[in-house]
Amino acid sequence: MSAARGILFWIALIFLGVMLWKLVSSEKRPVDSVSYSDFLQLVENDKVREAHIYLEANSVSVVAALRSPSKNVETTVSYGDLQDLKKHLIESGASVEYANTKQSDWVLILLNAAPLLLLVGFCLFLMRQMRGGIGRSGGSVPLNRLSRTGIGYDLHRLEEGRKLIVGGIELPFDKGPAGHSDGDVVAHALCDALLGAAALGDIGTHFPDTDAKWKGADSMLFLKHARKLLDEKKLAIEHVDAVVILERPKLGPHFPNMREALGRALDVEAARIHLKAKTNEGVDAIGRGEAIAAYVVATLVPR
Numbered sequence: 001m002s003a004a005r006g007i008l009f010w011i012a013l014i015f016l017g018v019m020l021w022k023l024v025s026s027e028k029r030p031v032d033s034v035s036y037s038d039f040l041q042l043v044e045n046d047k048v049r050e051a052h053i054y055l056e057a058n059s060v061s062v063v064a065a066l067r068s069p070s071k072n073v074e075t076t077v078s079y080g081d082l083q084d085l086k087k088h089l090i091e092s093g094a095s096v097e098y099a100n101t102k103q104s105d106w107v108l109i110l111l112n113a114a115p116l117l118l119l120v121g122f123c124l125f126l127m128r129q130m131r132g133g134i135g136r137s138g139g140s141v142p143l144n145r146l147s148r149t150g151i152g153y154d155l156h157r158l159e160e161g162r163k164l165i166v167g168g169i170e171l172p173f174d175k176g177p178a179g180h181s182d183g184d185v186v187a188h189a190l191c192d193a194l195l196g197a198a199a200l201g202d203i204g205t206h207f208p209d210t211d212a213k214w215k216g217a218d219s220m221l222f223l224k225h226a227r228k229l230l231d232e233k234k235l236a237i238e239h240v241d242a243v244v245i246l247e248r249p250k251l252g253p254h255f256p257n258m259r260e261a262l263g264r265a266l267d268v269e270a271a272r273i274h275l276k277a278k279t280n281e282g283v284d285a286i287g288r289g290e291a292i293a294a295y296v297v298a299t300l301v302p303r
């Protein structure tokens with residue numbers, strides 16, 4: 001369907017080009033006004049090649065093309081003198097034609113543009129019909145024009161002696177997430193949301209925890225790599241929304257720094273990243289302070 005729309009667009013564009021070319025290239029010789037006696041002199045000297053006679057309400061307008069010099073002249077003659085003039089013109093070998101009422105340039109332009117306007121209108125109509133058809137038939141927007149949403153989730157156990165890294169910053173606390181890397185649940189869930197939206201697998205596909213290279217790794221590296229993959233697929237990050245679930249410590253005061261850190265890693269404005277915090281109301285492992293988890297939804301748009 002998009003190919004058909006493209007073809008219609010190019011047809012309309014070509015017609016528009018031809019139209020403009022015709023308008024620009026049309027020969028428009030200047031017309032000199034001359035008195036009736038001067039005009040008669042030109043006729044007498046066989047200078048007039050052809051004459052167009054326009055009958056108007058109270059007089060007759062005559063536009064003539066001269067043999068030499070090559071230009072147009074115009075004069076006004078009374079109805080009483082018209083037959084005489086016509087006779088002189090024919091005797092001098094000029095062709096004589098009665099023409100329709102003269103039209104101003106804008107009328108001519110409008111008349112010329114009318115078919116083009118009709119064509120553009122028809123093309124727009126067809127395009128609307130096609131779009132309607134797509135909706136009715138349950139078709140889909142082409143993948144390269146799709147905005148996409150991805151979801152990510154991560155959970156890590158909290159252990160004493162580990163740094164508590166959340167959203168790219170370290171928080172003062174006596175426990176931190178156990179894990180192969182730094183265990184940043186926000187970064188990991190965010191990475192999965194981005195990869196999911198781009199249909200690029202998950203964090204384990206790109207950074208397997210069996211690879212010693214990622215042991216203790218800064219999770220911001222994962223985000224930087226995800227951003228590179230999105231660039232290759234010509235996808236941009238429109239918005240990220242996250243929920244972090246942790247019993248203690250309070251995360252809210254650290255959100256501005258986290259958003260800045262995540263924004264830097266992804267090379268997007270911090271304003272595109274939204275963070276929220278929840279506790280688990282003392283329930284289950286998170287509620288007992290034994291784990292931290294995060295959910296992230298990311299929206300990507302084509303660039």
Ligand code: MG
Binds near residue numbers: 154155156179183188
């Ligand atoms: Mg993880």
